[in-house]
Amino acid sequence: MARARKVFFRRRKVCKFCADKIDYIDYKDVKLLQQFIPERSKILPRRISGTCANHQRPLQQAIKRARHLALIPFTTD
Amino acid sequence: MRTYELMFVVDPRVSDEDVVAMTAEYRNMITAGGSTITAEENWGRRKLAYTIDKLNEGKYVLFYVASEVGKTALPEVEHRMRQNEKILRYLTVRTDEDLKRAARRQPAGGAAPSVPREDHDILPLGIDTGADEEDI
Numbered sequence: 001m002a003r004a005r006k007v008f009f010r011r012r013k014v015c016k017f018c019a020d021k022i023d024y025i026d027y028k029d030v031k032l033l034q035q036f037i038p039e040r041s042k043i044l045p046r047r048i049s050g051t052c053a054n055h056q057r058p059l060q061q062a063i064k065r066a067r068h069l070a071l072i073p074f075t076t077d
Numbered sequence: 078m079r080t081y082e083l084m085f086v087v088d089p090r091v092s093d094e095d096v097v098a099m100t101a102e103y104r105n106m107i108t109a110g111g112s113t114i115t116a117e118e119n120w121g122r123r124k125l126a127y128t129i130d131k132l133n134e135g136k137y138v139l140f141y142v143a144s145e146v147g148k149t150a151l152p153e154v155e156h157r158m159r160q161n162e163k164i165l166r167y168l169t170v171r172t173d174e175d176l177k178r179a180a181r182r183q184p185a186g187g188a189a190p191s192v193p194r195e196d197h198d199i200l201p202l203g204i205d206t207g208a209d210e211e212d213i
Contacts, residue, residue: 023179069166070125
């Protein structure tokens with residue numbers, strides 16, 4: 001007997017940068033970066049945000065640059 | 078031609094006039110070194126995301142610089158900024174490669190901006206997410 005088919009839907013994650021056609025991730029764009037730094041100010045992993053590898057890399061770079069300039073925090077205590 | 082962005086954060090206790098004077102000094106250094114300043118932004122007083130030297134605010138200034146290969150005064154400018162105690166942070170970023178790559182990915186019209194776009198809300202582009210829900 002086939003196992004019971006699970007009936008729930010999972011929202012498919014889409015890379016925000018692919019969807020919005022943002023190709024240059026600017027470290028000055030705090031509003032954009034903030035979407036990828038949750039409460040503890042850690043960088044949101046790809047598996048959660050759905051960002052593709054090609055965009056996660058510049059995103060990570062941009063977040064680190066913004067942190068250096070104190071535009072976004074390293075951590076919240 | 079290479080393009081750079083140079084941003085620095087000044088101690089908020091420095092008066093606005095002095096910030097302007099400092100900015101002018103760095104601007105002169107950059108242009109004297111053979112680069113051109115394509116744009117300049119003064120963000121003014123802004124809250125810092127974390128305290129630096131017991132300060133909670135800083136004054137942000139931003140230069141957009143373009144220069145030919147090998148003809149740039151940016152290393153000297155950085156050196157001066159490092160020695161200047163009024164400067165809390167500075168960052169130079171080379172942008173031409175990334176902007177070019179971004180422009181290549183988007184050949185139709187929407188060329189990547191060399192000047193910052195303030196709001197990203199102007200990029201709606203109704204992507205068809207019809208196949209969004211997935212049966213597991």
